Amino acid sequence: MNKLKKHKIKLIIAVMLLTAYYFALPKELFNKPTSTVIESAEGELLGAxxxxxxxxxxxxxxxxxxxxxxxxxxxxxxxxxxxxxxxxxxxxxxxxxxxxxxxxxxxxxxxxxxxxxxxxxxxxxxxxxxxxxxxxxxxxxxxxxxxxxxxxxxxxxxxxxxxxxxxxxxxxxxxxxxxxxxxxxxxxxxxxxxxxxxxxxxxxxxxxxxxxxxxxxxxxxxxxxxxxxxxxxxxEQLPQKPYSVPQTAPHLLQRVAKSQKGERVKTSLNIRLQQQVNHIVKNQYAVLSQNQIHNMAVLVLDVKTRKVLAYVGNSPTTKQHQKDVDIVSKPRSTGSILKPFLYAAMLDAGDLLPNTLVVDVPTQIGSYKPENFSKKFDGAVFASEALSRSLNVPAVRMLQSFGLDRFHHYLKALHLKDIKYNANHYGLSLILGGAESNLWDLCKSYASMASTINHYDDTQGKYYLNEFLEPSYLDDFEPDFGEISKEKTIFDAGSLYLTAEALSKVHRPEGDENWEYFNSANKIAWKTGTSFGYRDAWAIGTTKDIVVGVWVGNADGEGRPGLVGISTAAPILFEVFNILPNSTWFQKPFDELAEVEICTESGYRANEYCNNKELVFVQQAGLKTKPCPFHFWVHLDENEAFQVNTSCENLQNIIHKCWFVLPPLMEFYYKTKNPFYKKLPNFRKDCIVESASVMEFIVPKENTTFYLTKDFNEQQQGIVLNLVHSNSEAIVFWYLNNKYIGTTKNQHKIEAKPEKGMYKLTAVDTFGNEISRIIEVK
CATH class of the missing domain: 1.10.3810.10 (Biosynthetic peptidoglycan transglycosylase-like)
Structure with a gap:
C-alpha cells in the first residue's frame, strides 16, 4: 500500500513537472511591435x-x-x-x-x-x-x-x-x-x-x-x-553607411498602416510602373509648382483584376504644402468628371441617341446661370460632341431634362461615398462640380464601366451582379463579381460602349493631338474636369485593360489660374498611358445595339422629311426615342427664294421641299458655327400667313434681375434688351409695363432706362406675335 502510495506521489510529481515543462514556453515568443512593411507584387520592398x-x-x-x-x-x-x-x-x-x-x-x-x-x-x-x-x-x-x-x-x-x-x-x-x-x-x-x-x-x-x-x-x-x-x-568592400528605407509608395504605406499596422503586406503594385509614375509626377511637380500648384495624385487600376498597379498619393512637395496628405481618398469637387455618367444614363434610359442635337444657348434656370468654359454658344450640338468638348450648358440642360433625382439615383448606385446628400442639396450644379468625390471611387467607377463591356463579350451577352465592386491594393485579392444575370447591373453594355466611343474623341493635350495617325497610339476613353475657381483639375481615362486617374491642385483648396484639367492633369494621364502596354479597343456589344436610320443633321431617328439619312448603331433603348423634330415639309416659289402657299401662288408652281429648321434662339447661334446651315426663307409678302414668324428673347432670361450702374460721369446707365426673330424682315415693338419704348428691325437690340422696380417686358412683331417676360430692376 505504501509502495503504491509512493509511486502515486512520484507520478503526480512527474505529471506536474511535465505540465510545467509543457507550459513553460509562452504561446507567443515575440510580441514586440513591428514595422508596417509593404512589398510590391514582385516581392520588392516599397516602404516601411x-x-x-x-x-x-x-x-x-x-x-x-x-x-x-x-x-x-x-x-x-x-x-x-x-x-x-x-x-x-x-x-x-x-x-x-x-x-x-x-x-x-x-x-x-x-x-x-x-x-x-x-x-x-x-x-x-x-x-x-x-x-x-x-x-x-x-x-x-x-x-x-x-x-x-x-x-x-x-x-x-x-x-x-x-x-x-x-x-x-x-x-x-x-x-x-x-x-x-x-x-x-x-x-x-x-x-x-x-x-x-x-x-x-x-x-x-x-x-x-x-x-x-x-x-x-x-x-x-x-x-x-x-x-x-x-x-x-x-x-568585397564593407558597407560604409546605412541605406535609407525605400519610400516608393509612402501614401499607400500610410493607408495600409491604418488597417494593418505592424504587418508585412504584399501589395498588387508593379514596382517598375510605380517608380516610373513617381518619376512622371516628380517632373510635372517641378513645372506646376512654379505656378504655385503643389499637389497631385495618380491611381492606376487593372480593369480585369481590379488591383491597384500604381498608387501616388501626393507629389514630392514640402510639409508646408501638405506632402503627407493622401489625396487619393480625399473628397474634391468633381468638376465635369461626372458628365460621362449622365450621358450613359440618358442613353441607358432611352432619352437620347449618341448624336442627338442638344441645346447650347444662354440659359438661366431660376437663379442658376451655367456658362461654357469658352463663354460661347453653339446653339445646338451633337450630344456626343457636347460630352467630348465638355460643354457645360448642354450638360445642365440635359440633366434638367433627364431629372435630377433620377440621375442622383444612378450616382448612388455607383457607390460614390462622398455624394452623401439628397439631390436637391446639389441642384443642377451636380453635373458641373457641385458635388464631391475622390480619385479612388471615380477610378473604380470608370473601371467598372469598362469591365461591364468586357464581361458582356466574355459571357456572350450577360452581366455580373457585383460588377461595380471595390478595387484592392492587395496582391492576393480575387474579385468577386457575383452571379451572372441577363439583367444589367446599372448601365447596359451598349450605352457604355457608346459612351466610351464618345470619350475616345476628346481632344488630347498639346503634343498628342494627332494620335490617330500613329500605329503605336492607344485609343483611350477619357475625360477631364475642372472645378469652380480653378481648385481641382481631373483627368481619368480607360482602355479595355487599364484605368488611369489623375488629380492636380492644392491640398488646401487654393485655386490657381491655369489649373484646368486639359493643361495640368491630362499631360500626366497620357505620360502614364505612354509607359503602359497598348490595349485593343472594346468589342462592340451587338446584342445591346440596334441599327437604325437617323437624320444626319439632327442625330434623331429619321422621319419622312429627312433628306440626309444614315444607318448607325444605337443602344436598344434608343429605339423608343422620338423622331426628328427639326425637319419639316415646306412650300417654296419657283426660285426657292420665299415660302408660299395657295393664297399667293398657283399649286402647280409651288415647289415642295424638306427643310432643316431650328428654333430661333438655337438658330441664332448655330448658323455662326455652321456656315452650310440654310435659314428657312420668309413668306412672300403677298401670302396670307397665320403665326408664320417666331421670336425668342436672348436677354432677359426667366426671372432676370438687372442692376443699374453709373458711368465715369456719374450718369445712370440703361439696360440692354435683345431678342432673335426667325423673319429677318420683321419689325418688333417693345413695351415696358405696356409703355412703348422703341422699335427694332433686323438686329433686335434696344436700350431702356427704367427706374427701380418690377416690370413686364413685352415684344410684339408686325405679324401679331407677342412674347413677354417679368424682370426686376435694382
Whole structure:
C-alpha cells in the first residue's frame, strides 16, 4: 500500500513537472511591435514605417536565404541541426573557460538558446538563467522545426543601432533583399548579431572584416564555397553607411498602416510602373509648382483584376504644402468628371441617341446661370460632341431634362461615398462640380464601366451582379463579381460602349493631338474636369485593360489660374498611358445595339422629311426615342427664294421641299458655327400667313434681375434688351409695363432706362406675335 502510495506521489510529481515543462514556453515568443512593411507584387520592398518602440523590426519572415542560413549556422552553431536545443560540449567548454577567468566570458549558447534569450529581452548572464535557457530551448525544439527556429532567430536578432532582424539589416546595410546578397554580404550580416553594439557598418571596420573573413575561410574549408568565390568574397568592400528605407509608395504605406499596422503586406503594385509614375509626377511637380500648384495624385487600376498597379498619393512637395496628405481618398469637387455618367444614363434610359442635337444657348434656370468654359454658344450640338468638348450648358440642360433625382439615383448606385446628400442639396450644379468625390471611387467607377463591356463579350451577352465592386491594393485579392444575370447591373453594355466611343474623341493635350495617325497610339476613353475657381483639375481615362486617374491642385483648396484639367492633369494621364502596354479597343456589344436610320443633321431617328439619312448603331433603348423634330415639309416659289402657299401662288408652281429648321434662339447661334446651315426663307409678302414668324428673347432670361450702374460721369446707365426673330424682315415693338419704348428691325437690340422696380417686358412683331417676360430692376 505504501509502495503504491509512493509511486502515486512520484507520478503526480512527474505529471506536474511535465505540465510545467509543457507550459513553460509562452504561446507567443515575440510580441514586440513591428514595422508596417509593404512589398510590391514582385516581392520588392516599397516602404516601411518604424515600429512603435522606435526599432526597425520587420514582421516575422519564415523564409531564410540559403547563403545566410549557411553563414549563421557555421558562425554561431555548427551542430545546430544535430543537437536537441543545447550543446553539452559547448556548455562544458564555456563552464571551464569562465571558471578559469573568474567571471562569465563565454556562454556556449546554441542558436535555439539565443532565440530563447532574445525572447526574454537578454536577461543577465547567470548560471541560473543558463539553466532556464536550456530547459526552454529543449521545449522550443519540440514545438518548432529547425527551419522555424532559424527563422525566429533571423527575424529578431539585433544588427546594430535600432536595426532588428535580417530583412531590415539587408535593406539598411546593402539596400537589397536578403535573397539577393552575395556570400560576403551574407557573412557580414551573420557576424553582426554576435556583437551588434560594437561592430556595425561605418565603424570598427577592421574588427568587422576580420570576423567576416574568418567566417568566409571556414565556409571555404568546409566546401560551401569554391576558391574563386572565396577570393572574390574577400575583395568585397564593407558597407560604409546605412541605406535609407525605400519610400516608393509612402501614401499607400500610410493607408495600409491604418488597417494593418505592424504587418508585412504584399501589395498588387508593379514596382517598375510605380517608380516610373513617381518619376512622371516628380517632373510635372517641378513645372506646376512654379505656378504655385503643389499637389497631385495618380491611381492606376487593372480593369480585369481590379488591383491597384500604381498608387501616388501626393507629389514630392514640402510639409508646408501638405506632402503627407493622401489625396487619393480625399473628397474634391468633381468638376465635369461626372458628365460621362449622365450621358450613359440618358442613353441607358432611352432619352437620347449618341448624336442627338442638344441645346447650347444662354440659359438661366431660376437663379442658376451655367456658362461654357469658352463663354460661347453653339446653339445646338451633337450630344456626343457636347460630352467630348465638355460643354457645360448642354450638360445642365440635359440633366434638367433627364431629372435630377433620377440621375442622383444612378450616382448612388455607383457607390460614390462622398455624394452623401439628397439631390436637391446639389441642384443642377451636380453635373458641373457641385458635388464631391475622390480619385479612388471615380477610378473604380470608370473601371467598372469598362469591365461591364468586357464581361458582356466574355459571357456572350450577360452581366455580373457585383460588377461595380471595390478595387484592392492587395496582391492576393480575387474579385468577386457575383452571379451572372441577363439583367444589367446599372448601365447596359451598349450605352457604355457608346459612351466610351464618345470619350475616345476628346481632344488630347498639346503634343498628342494627332494620335490617330500613329500605329503605336492607344485609343483611350477619357475625360477631364475642372472645378469652380480653378481648385481641382481631373483627368481619368480607360482602355479595355487599364484605368488611369489623375488629380492636380492644392491640398488646401487654393485655386490657381491655369489649373484646368486639359493643361495640368491630362499631360500626366497620357505620360502614364505612354509607359503602359497598348490595349485593343472594346468589342462592340451587338446584342445591346440596334441599327437604325437617323437624320444626319439632327442625330434623331429619321422621319419622312429627312433628306440626309444614315444607318448607325444605337443602344436598344434608343429605339423608343422620338423622331426628328427639326425637319419639316415646306412650300417654296419657283426660285426657292420665299415660302408660299395657295393664297399667293398657283399649286402647280409651288415647289415642295424638306427643310432643316431650328428654333430661333438655337438658330441664332448655330448658323455662326455652321456656315452650310440654310435659314428657312420668309413668306412672300403677298401670302396670307397665320403665326408664320417666331421670336425668342436672348436677354432677359426667366426671372432676370438687372442692376443699374453709373458711368465715369456719374450718369445712370440703361439696360440692354435683345431678342432673335426667325423673319429677318420683321419689325418688333417693345413695351415696358405696356409703355412703348422703341422699335427694332433686323438686329433686335434696344436700350431702356427704367427706374427701380418690377416690370413686364413685352415684344410684339408686325405679324401679331407677342412674347413677354417679368424682370426686376435694382
Amino acid at each position: 514605417r518604424i515600429a512603435d518602440d522606435e526599432q526597425w523590426r520587420f514582421p516575422q519572415n519564415d523564409s531564410i536565404p540559403n547563403k545566410f542560413k549557411t553563414c549563421i549556422v557555421q558562425f554561431e552553431d555548427a551542430y545546430f541541426f544535430k543537437h536537441p536545443g543545447f550543446n553539452p560540449v559547448s556548455i562544458l567548454k564555456a563552464f571551464y573557460g569562465n571558471l578559469s577567468k573568474g567571471n562569465v566570458k563565454r556562454g556556449g549558447s546554441t542558436l535555439t538558446q539565443q532565440v530563447i534569450r532574445l525572447s526574454r529581452d537578454n536577461p543577465a548572464r547567470t548560471y541560473w538563467e543558463k539553466l532556464k535557457e536550456i530547459i526552454l530551448a529543449t521545449r522550443l525544439e519540440f514545438r518548432y522545426s529547425k527551419e522555424k527556429i532559424l527563422a525566429l532567430y533571423a527575424s529578431n536578432a539585433p544588427f546594430g543601432g535600432n536595426v532588428v532582424g535580417l530583412d531590415m539589416a539587408s535593406w539598411r546595410y546593402f539596400g537589397r533583399l536578403p535573397s539577393e546578397l552575395s556570400w560576403a554580404e551574407s557573412a557580414t550580416l551573420a557576424v553582426l548579431p554576435n556583437a551588434p553594439s560594437l561592430i556595425y557598418p561605418g565603424r570598427n571596420q577592421e574588427k568587422l572584416i576580420v570576423k567576416r573573413n574568418r567566417l568566409l575561410k571556414k565556409l571555404f574549408k568546409e566546401n560551401y564555397i569554391d576558391t574563386i568565390t572565396y577570393q572574390l568574397a574577400l575583395l
